[in-house]
Amino acid sequence: MRVAIISPVFPPYRSGIGNAAYREARDLASRGHQVVVYTSKRRAVRVAAAGFSLRQLQPFLKYGNAAFLPQLFWELKNFDTVHLHYPFFGGAEVMHKLKIKNEKLKIKFKLVITYHHDVIGRGFLGKFFKWHTKNLMPKILGAADKIIVSSFDYAKNSNIKDIFKEHPEKFVEIPFGVDIKKFQPTSKDERLLAKHNLKPDEKIILFVGGLDRAHYFKGLEYLISAKCQILNSKLLIVGDGDLKPHYKKMAADLKISDQIIFTDAIEIDDLPKYYNLANVLVLPSVDRSEAFGIVLIEAMACGKPVIASDLPGVRSVVDNGENGFLVEPKNTSQLTEKINYLLNNLDIAKQFGENGRKKVEEKYDIQKVGEKLEKILTDTNNE
Numbered sequence: 001m002r003v004a005i006i007s008p009v010f011p012p013y014r015s016g017i018g019n020a021a022y023r024e025a026r027d028l029a030s031r032g033h034q035v036v037v038y039t040s041k042r043r044a045v046r047v048a049a050a051g052f053s054l055r056q057l058q059p060f061l062k063y064g065n066a067a068f069l070p071q072l073f074w075e076l077k078n079f080d081t082v083h084l085h086y087p088f089f090g091g092a093e094v095m096h097k098l099k100i101k102n103e104k105l106k107i108k109f110k111l112v113i114t115y116h117h118d119v120i121g122r123g124f125l126g127k128f129f130k131w132h133t134k135n136l137m138p139k140i141l142g143a144a145d146k147i148i149v150s151s152f153d154y155a156k157n158s159n160i161k162d163i164f165k166e167h168p169e170k171f172v173e174i175p176f177g178v179d180i181k182k183f184q185p186t187s188k189d190e191r192l193l194a195k196h197n198l199k200p201d202e203k204i205i206l207f208v209g210g211l212d213r214a215h216y217f218k219g220l221e222y223l224i225s226a227k228c229q230i231l232n233s234k235l236l237i238v239g240d241g242d243l244k245p246h247y248k249k250m251a252a253d254l255k256i257s258d259q260i261i262f263t264d265a266i267e268i269d270d271l272p273k274y275y276n277l278a279n280v281l282v283l284p285s286v287d288r289s290e291a292f293g294i295v296l297i298e299a300m301a302c303g304k305p306v307i308a309s310d311l312p313g314v315r316s317v318v319d320n321g322e323n324g325f326l327v328e329p330k331n332t333s334q335l336t337e338k339i340n341y342l343l344n345n346l347d348i349a350k351q352f353g354e355n356g357r358k359k360v361e362e363k364y365d366i367q368k369v370g371e372k373l374e375k376i377l378t379d380t381n382n383e
Helices: 016-030 092-104 123-135 137-142 152-156 161-166 190-195 213-218 220-227 244-253 268-275 294-301 332-344 346-364 366-378
Strands: 002-006 034-040 053-057 061-063 066-068 081-086 110-115 146-149 171-173 204-208 234-238 260-262 280-283 306-309 324-327
Touching (some): 002 016, 016 034, 016 366, 081 092, 110 137, 123 137, 137 161, 146 366, 152 171, 190 268, 204 294, 220 234, 220 244, 234 268, 280 332, 294 346, 306 332, 324 332, 332 346, 346 366
Parallel strands (some): 002 034, 002 081, 081 110, 110 146, 204 280, 234 260, 280 306
């Protein structure tokens, strides 16, 4: 079957949406489907060995991760299914118009939309996102044959709750998946220990995520503030972006620069090694722009306990007191308390990690998730 995947971003740009699109493309290609990924042009991406094609389109207009791609009108010919990863400002609107146009011409293709998360934003962007959510988003989602969400918990508590209530038959719950063979518990990598001047027994708090303005909602500033009260440990921050100097300055102002390590851009293959350096993975997100947290299941697959903000969707991944802890968003004292607890109770942290690995094997194995996604994308009875 010919499947087109539309995504606003793609690796090496670090993003949950981009990573999900990459893993989907690779998995579908391995199952024998002809897969083409369409995304906004950024820089060269090596995907030759992944079994799918990549088309990076030059945007007519671009702002942050938003990109107007009218080329999709003539690029998307002869596909059986188009899978749009939303939000994609500038791409989603084109897909909506194309779907309506093709229906009038009696040209049939299946449109599946994965609704990743709400877009909230700040200032002018916040007002634009609010307008878009009210006026355009219902039309875009209304054109879909199926809408995938990572959890019904998120759908019931997000900007799409009314659409979910009115058209529950359109919605399918499929969580994101992780390669449990690639992400698994291993010993600490000696090369990375030496590279970052870490001792084998040093306690490591890990953050993995984008450090650009598009990922302001990751809440890294609250984790940096919490680090002031967490002794005898290092905070390892894996990520890059235009806010990185801001976070470095914050650490310097708090006089904890020597306790924080900012990595440069890392190879995707090294990511499991970074998880295995850590004692705990922390995702301190601040609002509903975080709907799941792929880094959580990657860390859990590596047998690590996790701490995350108590947000819709995210709380479906973290079982509080079993594989990690949930904390109130922006609550630095709670964050500090839970991190200290796990760093000082290593037996409990180990048990949390084992529980997390078990949950990933049962629910988030990429093979199991891939089978569910393949069925939705290729089963014509689901239209």
